[in-house]
Amino acid sequence: MSNSYSQQLRHASLPTDFRLQAQTCFGEAIRFSASACAQYAHDESRIGVMPPQAVLKARNKEDISALLALCHQYHVPVVARGAGSSIEGHILALQGGVALDLSDMNQILAIHAGDFCATVQPGVTRKQLNEALRDTGLFFPVDPGADASLGGMCATRASGTTTVRYGAMRENVLALEAVLADGRIMRCGCLARKASTGYDLSHLLIGSEGTLGVISEISVKLWPQPEALAVALASYADTKSAVETVANALACGLQLARIEFLDRQSVQAVNRHAGLGLPEQAMLIMELHGSPASLQEQVDTLRQLCAAQDCSHFEAGYDLAQRNRLWAARHQAYFSLLQMRPGARAITTDACVPLSQLAQIICQSEADCLAAGLPFAILGHVGDGNFHLLLLIDEANPHELALAESLNENIVQRALAAGGACSGEHGIGLHKIRFMQAQHGAVALDIMRSIKHSLDPHNIMNPGKMLPPA
């Protein structure tokens, strides 16, 4: 764990009265043992090992409410978590307290097919929801790769491969229920597709990373399954030509549901892991939705666009099984890449920039990484201007760690200079707090702190995350 985090670790003992009351309230469901807490000491980030001091698996919103009321009374931190797939340190218990595990709250409460929406508990995962929707002709599009929980996806304002067509969580949540720091249960939003009825509290909670409340119920938009789809692969000798195709494709108004970029290293890793035999060059994977006739027409347009950008290989297919294999491989790129340097730790960057500057920023980052000599890959949801750099480092080597952080920082600074975001979808957590001032400026940060203070006066909700100290 880096020094900066270890200095922030604070572990007041849990107050005795809190333990007694929590035991009275939850019985054996609340666990204080070191072995129970050790299971909740990390996320996917390997930023550090930060165990909580207690663990509660919530069964329902009443559990969450009772726990928060107690924590509020005794000023005990609460760190809510869903699937645990965070990679920026969101769910590490920096200041101890209670890990609130929502993974058992995994009921799909209602599917309103006629209203194109579903209401779920926060522990429901996106694959689980789509499985349940299979016979409705509808689907839930937000796809961050990991089989994340919808609660976690709300809390980090997640997005993913289909955002270019269907939007991120920000655009796909109709209503929320959240338990506030003092245990009160708040509903916000409604089941109508739009509303102009006061402050947008749903959007305040979406992306709040557990610092304002615990999301206990979510109503999301559903979309009609496309009549048919096509997947097109376009390979390029260089990264720049690949990425520059994106804006042209978007300007044509094609029904692009996904536009993913994989650099040569990513394609190699995916090939090795899944045996796909793809050309080992920079590549765009694009998915088009529509009627069979419109797909043919769109593929033709796309083929011309890619050729104009000196694409070296283009192929398109309409087979669903093949398409699913391809996207499964894409989603395993992270783990495939990890295997390129066994035992390595991955440090990922997630930046989002205005489209006109995407090619230049990706190419600059590529050049930096080549100069630095660390194994790396760049891939991303380029239709949104969002990309990830993944660096594989030897964690025991402080030089590599520092080099990786400095490459990460370069990308973020370029994104900020371009008017972009220091995180497109992974969130701030612990790892990106240091960029919040440059991202938002002093006034917006001050307003964020005011809102935090008014909703969570004792700073018990995921303390030390997202907002830098004043």
Place this chain on the structure above:
Amino acid sequence: MSNSYSQQLRHASLPTDFRLQAQTCFGEAIRFSASACAQYAHDESRIGVMPPQAVLKARNKEDISALLALCHQYHVPVVARGAGSSIEGHILALQGGVALDLSDMNQILAIHAGDFCATVQPGVTRKQLNEALRDTGLFFPVDPGADASLGGMCATRASGTTTVRYGAMRENVLALEAVLADGRIMRCGCLARKASTGYDLSHLLIGSEGTLGVISEISVKLWPQPEALAVALASYADTKSAVETVANALACGLQLARIEFLDRQSVQAVNRHAGLGLPEQAMLIMELHGSPASLQEQVDTLRQLCAAQDCSHFEAGYDLAQRNRLWAARHQAYFSLLQMRPGARAITTDACVPLSQLAQIICQSEADCLAAGLPFAILGHVGDGNFHLLLLIDEANPHELALAESLNENIVQRALAAGGACSGEHGIGLHKIRFMQAQHGAVALDIMRSIKHSLDPHNIMNPGKMLPPA
């Protein structure tokens, strides 16, 4: 003006020191005369005549900042306004103070065609922006009918005819700049298409109706102009069949950019006003976007869907000039209907409900209105579940006024019972404050008040609007 509002009117005299300092700061640009103030005493709602005590036409954000700092110091209310097209009383000076007119801040600051976005001052209107975009191949889709200012459209979380395809303001704002109650200037959001970087302050301001800050700059998404478009008209003997077509059309995944419902009375009014010769029945007007080949395919599907719902007349056209005439007529429906009862006042309802309940709720409302015997029309953006009832009443007749308010209330109560919204796009203003408790419940309202208090401790920003007293 109804008694409930006149009781809330409060007009402390402007403090002498405030007047002197404002004159020092703004010179003749700040006006205190009764004649100047009278020009700002009403909106399109005819809810009442509520003049401010001073008027300032802001030239730039520094003017806004200087005014707000002064008003903050002296606890003087500020009511910001753009085009003045509000119909729920948002911009009436209920507690006096300064009317801050933003209509001269009408510069288009930047068009970033390669990033599919534009940055504008708040007084820019949607037509002005689209005129400036004409040669870029892009357009700004949000279309509330009125040529509203983008600042006002943000402040009321506006939407309109194209929301079913392109989203509302909520989905189309990337970044904002706002002047806070104490005069500080805050930037929020960024030019990237998505971001996961802290609390979503942009969405907090969108729909805040001038109660949290004055929006001084807006960056909006732009969309590629469709390659081609088709407009389809479908007429029905009854309202129910027309509205029930909507969910079926959406489930098919057609590229529907607009789905408008006009009842028989609306069609009659539009015919009379614009001489369109449309069949005088309940009608859907639908617009499809896509390639010429895909349009033909989509129109065929739509024709079948409408026929299955006992449509009595269906026609489709691909002519742009004809399409523009039709939508111009649709947008004039409000004024066309007003002419059906000369001298009448229009009371409009704007509710938004889950789609599965739309047909039933519209039909119930229609039956209520027929029973009440007041001239009325129902029309709306039914692809979103959003509809408006327009009642034409003799303002001098208290019986008609009470009847209209009770019909309005019935619709809102049905929308709320269905899990919908008491306003889809017009906002709360003064007229719908009484529904806020039922819409949100006590906890959410309490949180809204906390946020309001922390951003505007002296309650100078559009006081008395949107939030009911605790």
